[in-house]
Amino acid sequence: MNITIVGGGFGGVKTALELSKNSKNHITVISDKEDFQYYPALYGTATGHSHLQSWVSLGTVFAGKMNINVVIDTITKIDPTAKTLASTNGNTYEYDHLVLALGAVTTYFGIEGLDQYTFGIKSEEEIRELKHHLYQEIAEQREVEKQYVVIGGGPTGVELAAALGTYIKRLCERHKVPHGRVGVTLVEAAPRILPRMHPATSKKVTERLRSIGVKVQVNKKVESASSEGLMVNGKPLSSHTIIWTSGVANNPFFAANSEHFEIAKNGKVVVNDYLRTKDGIHVIGDNAFTPYSGLAQTALHDALFVSHNFGRWQTHKPLKKYKPVTPVVSIPVGKDWAVFEWHWIRFYGWLASVVRQAADFIGYRDILPFGQALGAWHAQKIVEEDYFTPTPKKK
Numbered sequence: 530m531n532i533t534i535v536g537g538g539f540g541g542v543k544t545a546l547e548l549s550k551n552s553k554n555h556i557t558v559i560s561d562k563e564d565f566q567y568y569p570a571l572y573g574t575a576t577g578h579s580h581l582q583s584w585v586s587l588g589t590v591f592a593g594k595m596n597i598n599v600v601i602d603t604i605t606k607i608d609p610t611a612k613t614l615a616s617t618n619g620n621t622y623e624y625d626h627l628v629l630a631l632g633a634v635t636t637y638f639g640i641e642g643l644d645q646y647t648f649g650i651k652s653e654e655e656i657r658e659l660k661h662h663l664y665q666e667i668a669e670q671r672e673v674e675k676q677y678v679v680i681g682g683g684p685t686g687v688e689l690a691a692a693l694g695t696y697i698k699r700l701c702e703r704h705k706v707p708h709g710r711v712g713v714t715l716v717e718a719a720p721r722i723l724p725r726m727h728p729a730t731s732k733k734v735t736e737r738l739r740s741i742g743v744k745v746q747v748n749k750k751v752e753s754a755s756s757e758g759l760m761v762n763g764k765p766l767s768s769h770t771i772i773w774t775s776g777v778a779n780n781p782f783f784a785a786n787s788e789h790f791e792i793a794k795n796g797k798v799v800v801n802d803y804l805r806t807k808d809g810i811h812v813i814g815d816n817a818f819t820p821y822s823g824l825a826q827t828a829l830h831d832a833l834f835v836s837h838n839f840g841r842w843q844t845h846k847p848l849k850k851y852k853p854v855t856p857v858v859s860i861p862v863g864k865d866w867a868v869f870e871w872h873w874i875r876f877y878g879w880l881a882s883v884v885r886q887a888a889d890f891i892g893y894r895d896i897l898p899f900g901q902a903l904g905a906w907h908a909q910k911i912v913e914e915d916y917f918t919p920t921p922k923k924k
Contacts, residue, residue, distance in 0.1 A: 530843060533557045533622065535604050535614070536630035537565055537587055540814030540828035542896055544628050547836035549594045551843070556596060558587070559614070559622065561603040565590050566652070568825060569892060572688040573909055575650040575659060576696035581908035584653060590896060604631075607786050609808035626811075628835060629782075629798075633815040633823065636778035642754035647680070647773040650689060659772065663697070666770070668704040673697065675712055678759065678768045680751055681775030682717030682724070684860045687734060689774060690715040690743045691863040699912075714744040714768075716761060718775075721747055726858060730870050733877050737862045777823065779816055793818040802850040804835055811835050819853055826856035829895055859885040 532548055534541045537560030548554045563586060570582040591597045600622075606615035614622040635651055637643040648662065649655035666672050677697065679690040694711040701708040715722065715738065721731040722738075722745060735745050752760045758767040779796040790806055791799040797818035804811050804819075813835055814828035821827040830853075838848045857871045859881060867881035889909065893902035 530839070531555050531557075531625040532628065532839070533559065533614070533624035533626070534628045534630060535559045536628075536632055536814075537562055537599075538630060538632045538814065538828065539568075539825045539896070540630035540632075540832050541628070542587070542590055543829050543832035544630065544813070544836050545591070545597055546594070546896070547833060548839060549591075549597050551840065552596060553843075554596060554839075555598075557598045557600060557622070557624075558591070559600045559602055559604055559616075560587060561601070563587060563601055564653075565896060567893065567896075567905070568651075569889060570909060571650050571656065572685060572692060575656045575689065576692040577699060577912055579908040579911035579913045580653075581911070582905055583656075585897065585901070585905060589901065604782065605785065607782075607789055607810075609789050609810065626839070628811040628813060629816055630812075630814045630828065630832075631780040631782055631816055633777040634780055635773070636776045637773070638776055640751055640753060643751070643773055646754040646756055647771045649773050650685070651774075659770075662770065663700060667697070667700045667706050671704075671706050673701060673706060673708045673711065674768060674770055676714055676766070676768045677712065678714050678716060678766060678771045680716045680759075680771065680773050682715055682719065682722030682745075682747065683775065684723070684858070686715060686717070686774040687722060687738070688861055689772065691738060691741060691861070693772075694742055695864070710742060712744065713742065714746060714766070716749045716751065716759075716766070717745075717747045718750050719747065723860075726868075726870055727875060730868055730875055730877075734860070734862055734868055737866060737877070741863045777815075783816065797822060803838060803848055804831060804851055819851070821853055821856050824856050825892065827853070830854050830856075857888065859888050861885050 534545050542565050545556050545558050548556050564584040565587055567583050574580050574583040587599050602616040602618050602620060604614050604616050612624050648659040677693055679686050690713050694713045697711045723731045723734055738745050749761045758765055783790055783798055793799050798812045798816055799818050800812050804813055804817060813831035815823050834851055841848055859867055859869045861867045865879050865882050867885045868877050869881040869884050890906045893905045
């Protein structure tokens with residue numbers, strides 16, 4: 530069976546790996562990036578730890594999988610009738626069975642100046658820009674800002690805000706730049722940080738952030754950004770280092786091909802009980818309008834579901850219906866402290882940080898062989914803050 534998968538993230542890679550276990554399957558993975566990106570580790574790479582924890586080449590991921598072919602290209606158009614895909618490079622790809630797992634993209638909600646005057650940590654290029662900016666300020670200009678601003682009180686914003694102050698101090702010490710207390714401010718538009726989690730968790734994490742020197746501002750709407758800082762609730766917030774961690778939208782591929790998909794109000798694709806569209810195309814992970822869509826665990830769950838149903842179809846067994854699974858949420862908040870939440874179970878502190886470390890190893894192991902997973906997991910402990918500094922800033 531010939532199966533085409535578009536997307537090299539958790540959903541696409543896991544689907545390919547599962548399907549490759551059947552030697553009769555021939556899988557083509559089309560990705561716009563050469564690497565698999567481990568999103569939960571990006572905040573660590575952005576704050577001075579090894580890049581090896583965040584990126585693994587697709588060639589390494591699929592090493593030894595002779596029935597997987599990887600194509601680096603960006604798909605822009607689909608014709609479900611002809612069963613073809615078109616790309617930015619002018620290529621056309623035919624498919625028999627198709628799985629779309631393109632992932633999400635950053636959105637700035639139309640807020641003036643955010644795209645120009647803020648940094649991000651959702652890709653290698655964005656992290657390079659941020660780290661080079663910090664290197665220029667501290668190592669070359671020998672300046673430490675009064676306030677480093679992180680926008681977005683979701684898991685990524687919390688993780689980054691908690692780690693950023695320590696990273697800035699380490700850079701200052703490395704380059705012998707005098708510093709006092711490093712000011713980090715976390716800005717969230719909702720009434721509390723981690724708004725999708727239990728209020729008790731939000732309260733506990735807020736207390737933890739404040740205890741390690743992070744200023745938490747909630748109910749604060751960002752209205753614009755400039756070279757001097759932000760306008761928040763009508764008042765200026767000065768900073769030359771503003772990091773945007775909020776705002777994700779469905780991949781623009783679906784809006785560009787909306788005549789072939791039913792699009793929900795949030796921009797995601799409506800799928801049936803088998804994660805398929807009316808044309809029989811599988812849409813999984815961040816792209817599908819399902820509960821808990823947008824999380825890596827959901828993408829992995831979707832990948833297992835789709836690949837197992839392919840197997841059932843091949844052996845003439847009835848297909849199973851999709852059942853969403855409530856994901857475990859574990860968020861590190863500084864050194865040796867984390868929060869764990871799953872259904873009614875919640876705990877915090879050192880034990881939760883141990884659970885998070887174990888969860889990261891499981892996450893790597895879902896994608897990589899044991900030895901490579903262990904190496905990527907161990908790389909989280911490696912300090913490598915100057916890895917990105919030779920690259921010129923592109924902003």
